Amino acid sequence: MVFRSPGRSFAFPRKSLVFAGAAAFGFLCAPHVVATASASDEMEIEISIKDHKFEPAAIKLPTGKRVKISVKNLDPTPEEFESSDIGFEKVIAGNSEATIRVKPLQPGTYIYFGEFHMDTALGHIVVE
Amino acid sequence: MLAALVIVFREVLEAGLIVGVVLAASRGVHGRNGAVALGVAAGILGAAIVAIFATRISDAFDGRGQELFVAGILLFAVVMLAWHVVWMAEHAREMTMQLRKLGSDVAAGTQSLFALGAAVAIAVMREGSEVVLFMTGIVMQGKDTSTELLLGSALGLLLGAGVSLALYLGLAAIPLKRMFSVTGALVTLLAAGLAASAVQQLSNAGLLNIWDTRLWDTSWLLSQDSWSGRVLHVLIGYVDRPTGMQLLAYALTALTIFGLAYSRRAPPVSRQNQSSARA
Numbered sequence: 272m273v274f275r276s277p278g279r280s281f282a283f284p285r286k287s288l289v290f291a292g293a294a295a296f297g298f299l300c301a302p303h304v305v306a307t308a309s310a311s312d313e314m315e316i317e318i319s320i321k322d323h324k325f326e327p328a329a330i331k332l333p334t335g336k337r338v339k340i341s342v343k344n345l346d347p348t349p350e351e352f353e354s355s356d357i358g359f360e361k362v363i364a365g366n367s368e369a370t371i372r373v374k375p376l377q378p379g380t381y382i383y384f385g386e387f388h389m390d391t392a393l394g395h396i397v398v399e
Numbered sequence: 400m401l402a403a404l405v406i407v408f409r410e411v412l413e414a415g416l417i418v419g420v421v422l423a424a425s426r427g428v429h430g431r432n433g434a435v436a437l438g439v440a441a442g443i444l445g446a447a448i449v450a451i452f453a454t455r456i457s458d459a460f461d462g463r464g465q466e467l468f469v470a471g472i473l474l475f476a477v478v479m480l481a482w483h484v485v486w487m488a489e490h491a492r493e494m495t496m497q498l499r500k501l502g503s504d505v506a507a508g509t510q511s512l513f514a515l516g517a518a519v520a521i522a523v524m525r526e527g528s529e530v531v532l533f534m535t536g537i538v539m540q541g542k543d544t545s546t547e548l549l550l551g552s553a554l555g556l557l558l559g560a561g562v563s564l565a566l567y568l569g570l571a572a573i574p575l576k577r578m579f580s581v582t583g584a585l586v587t588l589l590a591a592g593l594a595a596s597a598v599q600q601l602s603n604a605g606l607l608n609i610w611d612t613r614l615w616d617t618s619w620l621l622s623q624d625s626w627s628g629r630v631l632h633v634l635i636g637y638v639d640r641p642t643g644m645q646l647l648a649y650a651l652t653a654l655t656i657f658g659l660a661y662s663r664r665a666p667p668v669s670r671q672n673q674s675s676a677r678a
Contacts, residue, residue, distance in 0.1 A: 337605070341462075348536035349453075351529065355624050358640065359603050361465060362532050365539065367454040370462025372605040387406065387533055 312337055313372075319343040320350055320363070323388035330396045334378050340371040351386035357396075360386070400544075400551035406533055407555030409629065410526040414442070415563025416633045417522035420589055421480070423570035424487060424582035425515055427494040429506045438516035442523025449524060450531035466604035472521050473597035479518040480590035481656045484583050486511040488660035491579040498575055530556075583660060585634065591653035592636020595645040602644065610643030 314336050319326045323346060332338060342352050344363040352371065353360035363369040376398045385392025418435065425431045449456065449468075457465045487494075530552075537548045573581055601607040618639040621628050631637035636649055 339462075347539055349532040351533075355618075355622075358599060361457070362453060362529055363457070364454045364532065365536065367457070369457050369465070372463075372603060374602070374608070374611055387536065389402070 314338045315341065317341045317343065318394070319345055320352075320385065320392065321345045323348075323350070323385060323391045325383075325385070325392060325394040328394035330394070332376065332396055332398045334398055335375040337375055338373040340373060341368060342371060343368045349387065350392065352383065353386050354381060354383040356381040357383070400547045403533075403537065403548040403551035404555040404558070407530055407552040408559045409555075410530045410533075411556050411559025412562055413629070413633050414522045414526035415559050416566060416630065417589065418519050419563040419567035420570065420582065420585050420634065421483070421515060421518055422567050423578070424586045425483065426571060426578065426582075427498045428511070428515075430512050431515065434512040434516040435519050438519030439523050441516070442520040443527055445520060445524035446527030446531050449528035450535065453528070453532060460604075463604040463606070466600040467606075469525065470597040470600035470604075472525060473593045473600065476518050476521040477590045477594045477597070477652060479514040479521070480586050480593070481652075481659065482514040483511065483518065484586050484590070484656050485659045485663055486514070487579060487583055488664045490665065491583070492665040495575050495579065587653055587656045587660070588635040589633070590656060591649045592632065592634075592638075594652040595636055595638060595641070595649040598644050598648040599642070602642065607644060610647065612642060613640045614643055614646060616640045 314332070316330060316332075316338060318330070318340060320342065342361075342363055344350050344365060344367055347365040349362055349364045351360055351362045352369065357373055357376070359371055359373070361369055361371060376396075378399050379397075381396045381398065383394050383396065418439065422431070422435055453465075455464075456468050460467055534549070534552055537545050537552070570578070570582060570585075598607060602611050616639065621631070621637070621639065623629065623632055623637065623639040628637060628639065638645060641649075
């Protein structure tokens with residue numbers, strides 16, 4: 272008979288189950304998975320958005336410091352503050368403020384932009 | 400106009416791909432269309448509410464509100480999708496046989512329909528809130544170009560829905576024999592990708608600081624900002640610069656769902672046939 276069982280949806284070796292279990296166990300037992308950075312080792316900077324442009328549009332940061340960026344959107348329209356180099360995106364409503372926390376960065380140049388106004392809202396962070 | 404079209408298209412596509420995959424994965428479930436329609440409606444309503452309270456959500460918890468909120472709904476979606484995959488694995492055989500012989504649907508419990516609708520609602524709510532914010536921005540600007548921008552947005556919406564529909568039809572065209580394996584695996588990877596995104600949100604909020612350095616960078620090969628990169632990000636959770644914690648969340652979620660679905664899958668048909676022949 273050519274009728275083959277159609278439902279072998281998840282024919283995976285048992286080994287992967289054991290591994291999953293072990294990984295889950297390891298995950299639960301890993302110490303301090305959740306650690307909040309204390310305020311003292313955090314730098315704070317401010318960026319404002321006006322007429323769909325960043326001020327400042329160029330920022331220098333030291334290597335290996337946590338940074339808290341306060342973004343003030345002074346335009347009445349929303350903006351999506353984003354950086355694929357650093358790995359965040361956040362919609363900021365018009366006339367409001369948002370906080371972005373950036374992990375310690377390696378030396379290099381990181382671009383950030385406003386996704387709703389890509390033609391004007393551009394900036395970069397130089398880490399050295 | 401093109402910018403508006405692209406932005407709305409992208410957001411609609413991101414939600415639509417999830418809806419398309421989930422729809423295909425639940426082919427043959429009675430009440431599926433209703434659950435998905437309800438999910439989309441709830442998602443749109445949720446998107447409007449989230450957009451209205453965007454600033455308040457963002458400001459909550461010392462500016463960590465948006466990240467916590469998004470991480471929360473993503474993890475909820477992961478649970479819903481996992482639930483759905485496991486339920487489908489339990490019923491895949493039954494469903495394949497019904498679809499093949501009678502073209503009739505398999506009655507599903509209200510719980511599995513809830514999981515289905517909830518996953519859809521979250522996908523729509525998350526991406527939809529950005530569309531709502533973007534479009535209210537256009538209206539508020541009140542320039543001469545707003546009609547053009549709104550037209551672009553409407554086109555983007557249609558286009559996004561069209562591509563999602565194409566994906567669904569493509570998946571639905573897979574031979575029944577393989578369809579539930581393919582869609583089950585796809586929903587699993589999709590859920591794993593969402594779990595990794597949730598981890599990134601928590602990391603961005605400064606609440607998950609271990610293993611948060613990048614393991615590798617494949618943006619030169621396939622950038623996550625490119626169209627194919629974005630589609631793969633939604634469908635299988637592709638990330639061009641993953642952290643250790645993201646990888647762990649991805650692997651753990653995928654293995655857990657695969658494991659659960661495997662252990663609870665329906666017994667092979669041949670054995671069923673033999674026992675029924677003997678009885």
